[in-house]
Amino acid sequence: MSERQDAGPEAGEAAPDGTGLSGAGNTRPGLRREAGIALAVLGAAIVAVVGFTTPWQLLPLTVQPDPARDFTAAEIARSQAFDAAVSTPSYLSLGLTILFAGILVATPFGRGALARLKGPWWLQVLLAVLVLTAIVEVLRWPLGMWYEVQLRDFGLSTQNWASWSADRLKNIAVRVVMLGIMIVVLVALARRLKRWWIPAAAGAFAFTLLASFVYPLVFEPLFNDFRSMPPSKLRTDLLAMAQRDGVPVEDVLIADASRRTTALNAYVSGFGATRRIVVYDTLLKAPEDEVELVVAHELGHAKTNDVLHGTLIGGLGAAFGAGLLFLLFPLVRRRAGVSSIADPRAVGVVMGLMSLATVLSGPAQNVVSRHIEARADLNALDLTRDPATFIAMQKRLAITNIADLSPDALEYVLYASHPTAPQRIAMARAWALVNRLPEP
Numbered sequence: 450m451s452e453r454q455d456a457g458p459e460a461g462e463a464a465p466d467g468t469g470l471s472g473a474g475n476t477r478p479g480l481r482r483e484a485g486i487a488l489a490v491l492g493a494a495i496v497a498v499v500g501f502t503t504p505w506q507l508l509p510l511t512v513q514p515d516p517a518r519d520f521t522a523a524e525i526a527r528s529q530a531f532d533a534a535v536s537t538p539s540y541l542s543l544g545l546t547i548l549f550a551g552i553l554v555a556t557p558f559g560r561g562a563l564a565r566l567k568g569p570w571w572l573q574v575l576l577a578v579l580v581l582t583a584i585v586e587v588l589r590w591p592l593g594m595w596y597e598v599q600l601r602d603f604g605l606s607t608q609n610w611a612s613w614s615a616d617r618l619k620n621i622a623v624r625v626v627m628l629g630i631m632i633v634v635l636v637a638l639a640r641r642l643k644r645w646w647i648p649a650a651a652g653a654f655a656f657t658l659l660a661s662f663v664y665p666l667v668f669e670p671l672f673n674d675f676r677s678m679p680p681s682k683l684r685t686d687l688l689a690m691a692q693r694d695g696v697p698v699e700d701v702l703i704a705d706a707s708r709r710t711t712a713l714n715a716y717v718s719g720f721g722a723t724r725r726i727v728v729y730d731t732l733l734k735a736p737e738d739e740v741e742l743v744v745a746h747e748l749g750h751a752k753t754n755d756v757l758h759g760t761l762i763g764g765l766g767a768a769f770g771a772g773l774l775f776l777l778f779p780l781v782r783r784r785a786g787v788s789s790i791a792d793p794r795a796v797g798v799v800m801g802l803m804s805l806a807t808v809l810s811g812p813a814q815n816v817v818s819r820h821i822e823a824r825a826d827l828n829a830l831d832l833t834r835d836p837a838t839f840i841a842m843q844k845r846l847a848i849t850n851i852a853d854l855s856p857d858a859l860e861y862v863l864y865a866s867h868p869t870a871p872q873r874i875a876m877a878r879a880w881a882l883v884n885r886l887p888e889p
Contacts, residue, residue, distance in 0.1 A: 484646055484775045491650070491769040495762060502758040503817050504824040512878040512888075514871035516854040519840070524848055531603050531851040536860070538595040543808070543863070545592070549585045550804035557786030559797020566793060570640070571633050573793035578629045581800055586621055593617060600710075603851055608709045616709065619671050631656065632799055635771075640791040646775035653767035661760040665719040673704040675727065683737050687744050691726075694832050696751045701744070702727045712850045715743045717750045720757040739842040742829050749828025755821050762817075770806055777802060811863065818866040826873055827880070836877040837889035843873050 516525055553559045562580060566573040597613055600606035608616070634652055638645040669675070678684045678701045691698040706714070706729040713735065715728045726747045732740055750756065778790050778798065787795040830839055847854065847870035856865055868876070881888050 480643060481776060483644070484772050487647075487650070488769060488772045488776070491765060491772065495765045495769060498758065498762055498765065499817055502753075502762075503820050505820060507820070507823055507827055508876060508879055508883065510872075510875055510879055511882060512875045514869065514875040516871045519844055519871070519874055520847070520854060525854060527603075528847075528851055528854045531599070532853045532856070532860075534599040534603070535596055538592045538599070539864075542589055542592045542596075545588055546585070546804060547808055549588070550801040550808075553581070553785070553797040553801030554781050554805065555784050557784075559801070560786040560794045563794045563797065570636065570791075570793055574633050574636050574796055575629045577793050577796035578632055578800070579625055581797055582621065582625050582628070590617075605711055605851065606709065607707065607711060612709065616672060623668055623671070627660065628800070628803075632796055635774075635799065636791055636793065636796075639789075645790075646772050649774075650768035650771040653771050654764040657764035657767045658760055661756065661763070662719060662723055665723045665725055669718065669727075673706060675702045675704055677701070678703050678728070683733075683740060686737070686741060690741060690745060690832065691748055694745070694748045694752055694828070696748045698726060698748075698751070700725070703730050703733070704728070705730055707731050713743075713846050714850075715747050717747045717756060720754065720760065724751060724756065726751065735842070735845055738833075738835070738838050739845060742833055742835070742839050742842045743846075745829035745832045746825045748832070749825035750821075752828060753821075753824065755825070759821075766810070770803070773806070774799065774802060815862065815864070815866050819868050822867045823873075823876065826868075826876060830877060830880045834884070834886075836881040836886065839877045840874050840889050843870050843877070846870065 520528075559581065562584070563573070563577045566576050566580075568576070597606060597608070606613075631653070635645070635649050638649050638652075642648065678687070684701065687701050688698060702725055704727050706712070710729075711731060713729060713732045715726065715732055717724065717726050719725055726744060728740070728744065732743060735743075774790075778795075781798060781802075782788060782790075782795070785795070785798045787798060789795065790799065826839075830836060833839070846852065852870050853860065854869060854871055856869065861869075867873075878888050
């Protein structure tokens with residue numbers, strides 16, 4: 450593309466809002482070449498980190514997954530019915546997200562929707578993020594209600610509409626704040642620098658690491674109340690198990706998840722000083738040996754620093770995205786009716802490209818996640834050496850959470866961040882055979 454193919458502002462020329470810009474419009478071939486080289490390096494770094502931190506080979510699966518072996522016909526039918534009930538709103542929501550992102554990238558809709566915004570450029574950017582997020586969320590809101598109705602019909606949700614709406618609005622607010630900060634910084638850099646993607650990439654990497662570190666302290670309390678597990682045999686056993694596994698854990702927290710769901714779960718988040726293992730209060734209704742196995746799985750994540758590695762990959766991906774945006778924006782700006790990424794009316798293009806990148810990268814992230822979750826399962830088996838209880842726990846989780854026992858290929862690619870329950874049970878049986886224990 451010629452550097453003067455259109456009337457877009459070059460370095461030092463006046464932007465549509467009358468401000469001076471540096472390299473925010475067209476990109477010279479030399480700059481694109483530099484960005485391309487950097488993208489190749491970042492891409493290689495992402496592949497290397499993923500390759501070295503993802504456990505591609507774990508345990509030979511000598512036992513084939515078979516839902517009918519461990520679940521009754523009624524349980525399988527219920528799983529299929531629930532999947533059929535929630536698939537339509539899920540796919541419609543995904544399709545709406547892709548469609549809206551495509552409209553923002555390929556048409557002047559975003560420019561028109563944001564044309565009347567007033568105030569300093571940074572305020573226009575923040576308002577643009579808010580306006581465009583509000584448009585898509587208003588469209589998605591009925592689909593969210595549809596999904597929530599299905600959760601209630603199947604006994605998974607304990608929320609009323611007020612608490613459901615509050616949670617959804619808080620989630621939207623968090624995304625708007627995070628996205629607003631990122632795009633304001635991006636536009637500020639683009640207004641001053643020809644090679645704005647370099648500090649943008651560095652900033653995206655640092656912001657991802659910071660967000661992962663502070664998320665447990667700042668954002669998780671917005672959705673749940675947490676308390677330390679009170680003194681008990683279970684607490685003592687869990688801390689002793691963590692010590693036996695070589696994982697430093699000062700505390701195990703209980704989340705009041707029962708105010709919104711009947712589902713069973715536990716997770717690990719943060720790293721370093723903010724690393725925490727959190728157990729849903731609903732899970733505490735299960736037998737203690739099964740709770741211990743769930744926590745042993747989470748200890749596996751902490752032991753192998755999965756959150757830290759995931760954050761590192763996410764940071765590199767965010768840096769890669771900044772460089773990719775630098776290369777892609779000149780290809781779509783004319784269709785979107787904007788000449789410069791420093792123009793607040795170009796926020797729609799940026800948000801559209803980010804949404805599409807998120808959707809397109811999802812299947813690859815799920816592949817990595819499934820292997821990491823399988824490694825955590827293996828850690829639980831190695832630590833407890835109790836495949837029978839592991840299988841009982843997986844059955845309890847699958848039945849209570851109405852897990853999809855046999856997802857079709859598309860669902861597995863798009864949504865499956867964990868192995869299916871039959872796959873996890875088959876691994877436990879294979880583990881027993883490898884360790885010369887009776888197959889449960």
